[in-house]
Every structure is written in structure tokens, then in C-alpha cells.
Amino acid sequence: MHRNLPRSRLHHRHQRLHSAEQTSAFAAAVDEVVAEAEATHRDLLLRTGHNGSPDDQGSWDHGPIVWSRLVKAVVEVAQANHLGEEELRSSARASTELYFSALPEKRSDERQTWRDCLARDIKELPNR
DSSP: OOTTSOHHHHHHHHHHHHHHHHHHHHHHHHHHHHHHHHHHTHHHHHHTTOBOOTTTOOTTOOSSOBHHHHHHHHHHHHHHTTOOHHHHHHHHHHHHHHHHHHSOOOOOOOHHHHHHHHHHHHHHGGGO
């Protein structure tokens, strides 16, 4: 079958195929993890506007964010930079800590008060 190819080129050809198989297997694994996480955290993704589908977004990136694209982008960058699992987890922890340190102090949740005021104001509308 490959009798005419020098041994080094034959080995290189199989190595590339092996690499393509690895990439495909890795992509399938990421897709499986993303699908499971999307099902588990559907409500959170919806509330935060990360419930987009790759088919939904137009050319101007309007609409919900496609969370799976964000995950795949992080995975690709980590893989390209040869980051192992522990390095990626450490980076995620540092990123999360930095994000939380930038948030304002927690304040009381006054949504119920706002709803009550809105309901009262709506009842008064016909009287005006």
C-alpha cells in the first residue's frame, strides 16, 4: 500500500492522522461536557444571557451569548499553550477571585419592595 514512501514520510503521515484523531476525540469530549453542563445549568445560562445557540447568532453578534463557544475558545487556548488541568484550574481560581474582588459590596435585595411599589402604582393608574 505505502511501499514507495520512505519510512520517515510514512511515519509522519500516520502521526498527522493520529493528531487529527486526537483533535476529533478531544472536540467530541468537549461537546459532551458542554452539552451536559448546558442541560444542568440551563436556568443560570438563560438568566445570564448565555443561552444562545450557534445557529441563532447573526453576523453582528446580536442575541444571547453562545456559552459553548466561550468554553471551546478557553479549551483551544489552553491546549495551544500546553496548559495542564491543574494550571487551568489555578488560572480559573485566580480569575474568579479577581472578578469577585471587583464587585461592589453586597447590598440588601429590595426587589420585593420595588414590586410592591409597582403593584400599588398600577392599582392607582385607573384613578388618575
